[in-house]
Amino acid sequence: MIKNLFKFPGGVHVSQFKDLSIHEKVEPAKLPSKLVLPLHQHIGAAAEPCVEIGELVLKGQKIASANGYVSAPIHAPTSGTIEDIGDYPIAHPSGMSAPCIVIKPDGDDKWIELESHASDYSSIDPSHLRNIIRRAGIVGLGGAGFPTYIKHNPGPDGSVDTLIINGSECEPYITCDDSLMRDRPDEIVCGIRIIKHALNAKHVVVAIEDNKPEAFQAIKKALADFDDESIEAVQIPTIYPAGSEKQLIYTVTGKEVPQNSLPINISIVCQNIGTTAAVYRAINHGEPLISRYVTVTGDIHQPKNLEVLFGTPINELVDQCGGVKGSVRRLIIGGPMMGFAMHQLNLPVIKTTNCVLIDAKESKAFKTRDFAMPCIRCGSCAEACPAGLIPQQLYWYSKSQEFDKAQDYNLYDCIECGCCDYVCPSKIPLVQYYRFAKAEIWKRELEMQKSNTARQRHEFHQFRVEREKAEKAEKHRQKKAALQAKENANKDDIKTGKEADPKKAAILAAMERAKAKKAEPKNTDNLTEAQKKLIAEIDAKRAKQRNAASQAKPTNEDSKDSNNS
């Protein structure tokens, strides 16, 4: 049982704005005229299409297979025709396009035949459970999108101490997990029990921020039905970023995940609320992951949560929620603290899209970045940093491009939560500087690797040239030495040695070689009498022909001459 919680350092209290979207009933998003499914919706390798243009697919049919260990398959969210496989704009901050599969829904929404695995998951072997989860294309729905089945490997011990179910949802505005906990607590609890079984976890803690009392009560009630004392729900204090994996682990267990390490190394696994429900759907109903709850909120007329099929364009979600109040200034995918601002609205929802946040030009909640004042070293950022870093020093060294010093100050322990940036009185875009520094360091490392390879190649080339030269010289020297030794032996009286004419020596050497060749046995030696006779006959024939030819030649030349004259 959890006796006491731990307070991680730093963090900020941010206005929540969760009331905007939590009170409306969750409704399914309208079926769009087209679903655009990016092949890369998760951490790891992009999936590979396993359907062709023009093919008819059913809801839940696999349309792209996992490519390697860290990857996930993608399934058709509804029945329809594959219209295209090609590059389309995706929800990426750079505004780039990437390979997608486009489905034109037929409106029937006809499921593929589903294989319900078991109502009693405990009879299923954990490795088989992992396979089902893998085949269902389930990835972490909290935002990172790491393939779930990999996380469900309990490691060498065969069990984990603590499974933490992350229901904290600490970013402002987002309420999709909250809604899910209120709507489907039984599915979540079922999913939790399945994951617990897959991981052979000793304890399970469902951590919910104390600003979601309804969700907490719902989960508690669902848990009570099972009477399993090893699973408990706890309320954790509302402070951003309580839902960040490392900070949540500290809050619940008081343990820190060592640097460059994973939670599993300290026998802890974290799972998002949404993921647990998806696991339940996959195991008990055989349904692959094809939809999710998405919070559509911000400066729109009816902010609410929608259950959205992957591939649905964001602008249609916004329209369904009553449209924008005013004109759109920015679209944030995710929350206001860590979400990414996108270039346009016509982008598909993917597995990791938890929130669509609209900021209108008329809005007062959001501000555009003003003029940044110099850092006054007030240290507010260090007080707010949940990773225990000194953001102002990181900023200083990132700005001056002293990247080795930035790494000295543990730049890579920065989780980019934005707390430092939030509290900065000088309004310095700190996180942007850290991202720049990280990208620059990666780039430099890559360049260094490249130049190292080039240098190694060049050095090897040089070495080979030198070696060949040396080998040639050595051969030459040996030959010369051998020749001189011979000359010395043959002509003791003549003074040769180093003064000998090289030309003469060469001629001499050639003569020697010819002699040696002559001395070599030929294939005409040791022939039988019959063979010798045959050779003699052939030779005679050839001689005759040669004679004939030599006689004919002058006449030819004569006629040529006469023709010319």
Add this chain to the structure above:
Amino acid sequence: MSLYTPSSPHFHANNSVTQIMLKVVYALIPGILLYVLFFGFGIVMNLLIAVVTALTCEALILKLRKRPIIPFLTDGSALVTAVLLALSVPSIAPWWIIFIGTAFAIIIAKHLYGGLGYNPFNPAMVAYAMLLISFPLQMTTWPLPLSNSNDYLGLVDSFVISFFDTASAGFAIDAISGATPLDYLKSQLGLEQSVSQIMQSSANFGLLGGSGFEWVNIAFLAGGIWLMKKKIISWHIPVATISSLIILAFIFYIYNSEQYASPFFHLFTGATILCAFFIATDPVSAATTPRGKIFYGVGIGILIFVIRNWGGYPDAVAFAVLIMNMCAPTIDYYTKPKPYGHR
């Protein structure tokens, strides 16, 4: 059409450098009011001259440095420097003392080192040290508290004293000025008097420290606590400075109370409170890590005690702060907190 795509976070707290600096000034107001009550309007003249000089110099040099004038002029940092310097200089000092000091603080100590955020030393203290060394007479002629002087200095009197001289205002300089308690104590101790004898011999000593000044200091203390509550300053530097000074003073007081003044005296005379809450806490020139702030504050407390007792100057705040400013980068380097996952 492409939307606005700034880097996250998209939310920001409603704060600014200006707000921080203004709150520091607000926290000084009660002390300033008591100052006026006990010592007359001289301090108001000081403040006016300092603020006008500071803002003018700031604007001029920003223009020379081709920096945007409005955001930097309104950031409040020059205002804070001006107010702190004005409070450090005797309130009956001539106008040019404050003018030279403030110009020096803004132009030399602040902008020649790069302006806001880049100055390694506290500009007000650099200017104070310069003034004390260059004009020792004017810098040590402090007004007597109202109770001990026959005349109250009104606004007009203060103006005349500032821009002309004491005589023009109709005052005898000896009637309104005197040595500060710290100065008096130091010189009398040099004459082999005991602390208790000295305290009784002069009406300049009050219950806790210097008469009049002790109340001003209590008001500064209240302002400082308000700043801590508003989270403009953290507790580390004030607590470390005050406690190290008190502990040292207590040890020596116990050892020989005839030779060493009481901890209360050290706390409520001179610029101890002003230093601990307002001067040493200047974020730009102080240490910034939590542990570093404690070392920094302890260093200042020790230096104040050492210089007051064995140094050449009666008060020591400026020198203590400047010396610890020098140490701040090194302190920060060695007191980095352990990041998450490094334990």
